[in-house]
Amino acid sequence: MLAWTKWKGRECLGSFCCSPQEAPVATVTALANRVWHSFRCEPRPDPVPDARDSLDAGGSRVALVAMVIAATGPARPGRAASGAFAASAGHSGRMRSSLTPLGPPVSRDRIITSFPKWYTPEACLQLKEHFHGQVSTTCQRRNMGTVGLRLSKVVVVGDLYVGKTSLIHRFCKNVFDRDYKATIGVDFEIERFEIAGIPYSLQIWDTAGQEKFKCIASAYYRGAQVIITAFDLTDVQTLGHTRQWLEDALRENEPGSCFVFLVGTKKDLLSGAACEQAEVEAVRLANEMQAEYWSVSAKTGENVKAFFSRVAALAFEQSVLQDLERRSGAPLQVGDGDLIRAYRPQGWGWGAGSQCKTNVHQPPVPRGYSLNLSSCAVLSGVRFLSLL
Numbered sequence: 076m077l078a079w080t081k082w083k084g085r086e087c088l089g090s091f092c093c094s095p096q097e098a099p100v101a102t103v104t105a106l107a108n109r110v111w112h113s114f115r116c117e118p119r120p121d122p123v124p125d126a127r128d129s130l131d132a133g134g135s136r137v138a139l140v141a142m143v144i145a146a147t148g149p150a151r152p153g154r155a156a157s158g159a160f161a162a163s164a165g166h167s168g169r170m171r172s173s174l175t176p177l178g179p180p181v182s183r184d185r186i187i188t189s190f191p192k193w194y195t196p197e198a199c200l201q202l203k204e205h206f207h208g209q210v211s212t213t214c215q216r217r218n219m220g221t222v223g224l225r226l227s228k229v230v231v232v233g234d235l236y237v238g239k240t241s242l243i244h245r246f247c248k249n250v251f252d253r254d255y256k257a258t259i260g261v262d263f264e265i266e267r268f269e270i271a272g273i274p275y276s277l278q279i280w281d282t283a284g285q286e287k288f289k290c291i292a293s294a295y296y297r298g299a300q301v302i303i304t305a306f307d308l309t310d311v312q313t314l315g316h317t318r319q320w321l322e323d324a325l326r327e328n329e330p331g332s333c334f335v336f337l338v339g340t341k342k343d344l345l346s347g348a349a350c351e352q353a354e355v356e357a358v359r360l361a362n363e364m365q366a367e368y369w370s371v372s373a374k375t376g377e378n379v380k381a382f383f384s385r386v387a388a389l390a391f392e393q394s395v396l397q398d399l400e401r402r403s404g405a406p407l408q409v410g411d412g413d414l415i416r417a418y419r420p421q422g423w424g425w426g427a428g429s430q431c432k433t434n435v436h437q438p439p440v441p442r443g444y445s446l447n448l449s450s451c452a453v454l455s456g457v458r459f460l461s462l463l
């Protein structure tokens with residue numbers, strides 16, 4: 076169990092320490108270890124046994140990060156005194172339990188045994204219907220070495236008022252609030268899953284859509300494994316802005332490290348025909364953005380669980396594959412059978428005709444490599460993986 080401790084006048088969570096001034100307003104979270112440098116935290120030189128024990132033994136070290144949220148104010152009073160502070164005060168207990176190897180059982184609707192389906196095959200990241208063979212085998216054997224601390228960061232971006240908070244709250248708390256309270260800075264939720272028998276958590280970051288909070292929110296884009304760009308299905312302008320939101324979020328992340336989703340919200344406000352019409356343009360844009368498209372309603376809950384299950388499964392599978400790759404000391408082999416095949420999709424779109432594919436946002440393959448479905452190669456860093 077991780078808890079704040081004092082060490083040489085500093086406040087520490089596991090191995091990472093902040094000044095006492097920062098700690099009371101710090102939101103503590105686990106992110107990829109490259110992230111903590113940007114916050115004024117530092118590693119504690121002497122290892123703390125319980126923290127080390129819960130770190131990923133397989134090499135994907137996750138640093139415990141204390142992040143300071145400067146924003147204060149009375150917004151979102153229904154959610155907490157302040158959106159930002161709510162993240163630190165309201166969730167630390169839940170987060171601790173998610174970092175504990177043997178936490179309480181997850182609720183039944185967070186148990187994923189088969190690969191969740193896409194919303195539309197016209198714009199989806201994968202067409203396959205099963206977990207990758209090596210992932211299933213690894214999970215069956217519990218051959219993870221890291222059980223208990225598998226966590227992916229999800230960042231939700233988009234214009235103000237499109238329904239980002241409502242979407243997250245519908246999923247995490249099963250509530251819907253018809254009153255608008257602007258998010259100040261950022262807030263987050265941790266949602267626990269069990270995927271293929273393995274505990275897994277999504278850390279879902281809700282960012283402010285208002286321009287004046289953008290600089291605070293953008294500090295939290297880094298280390299995302301999933302970027303969700305949300306727009307309001309009833310407001311076409313918000314769809315137009317998603318490309319900029321995505322660019323901003325991608326700029327803070329390693330090329331090829333993020334799954335991207337484009338989500339149309341407030342589906343309940345449109346008739347079936349109007350929704351289909353709005354989706355045509357959204358699907359086109361999703362393909363340009365190499366994103367998977369979903370239409371959802373936080374009000375009715377339509378597609379919300381299915382959407383986040385899909386997000387969780389894709390992120391989970393990717394992190395298991397990355398672990399396997401790291402352990403083998405080389406990119407996963409390319410070839411036939413139960414191996415991974417890398418290929419270059421056409422431009423920003425999908426590789427036509429492939430039965431199953433994974434697209435993680437990635438700029439075009441470097442010059443000198445020419446890949447297609449018949450000519451396979453091992454490309455370090457290439458994340459277009461066709462899972463056979």
Ligand SMILES: Nc1nc2c(ncn2[C@@H]2O[C@H](COP(=O)(O)OP(=O)(O)OP(=O)(O)O)[C@@H](O)[C@H]2O)c(=O)[nH]1
Binds near residue numbers: 239241284
């Ligand atoms: N009818 C309907 N209204 C929704 C839905 N989702 C959100 N809303 C409403 O839209 C308004 C804005 O929702 P929020 O979730 O606060 O929007 P946001 O994107 O988080 O806004 P910022 O925090 O300013 O970035 C609120 O009044 C919600 O009740 C939905 O699915 N259907």
